[in-house]
Amino acid sequence: MDGTRRENVKPGITALIVLKKDQRTGYLTKGIVKDILTNSSFHPHGIKVRLETGEVGRIKEIVDEVL
Incomplete structure (x- = not known):
């Protein structure tokens, strides 16, 4: 699922994010979303x-949704 729309992102979902330090390589980090930091939609x-690990990055792909 697309990680560019805030409506698709909820705390508790599993997502692949790119950390600031990994933007050049495109290396993705998998984790569970704790907080949404972007205010725009x-x-x-x-x-x-x-x-939940404290790492901050931008969502590239939503792996699993919370029902």
Whole structure:
């Protein structure tokens, strides 16, 4: 699922994010979303989130949704 729209992102979902330090390589980090940091409803590079591990990055892909 698309990570550029805030409506698709909820705390508790599993997502693949790109960390700031990994933007050049495109390496993705998998984790569970704790906080949504982007206030706007859309961001072309992905909604910025904080994972439960404390890592911050932009969502590239939503792996699993919370029902």
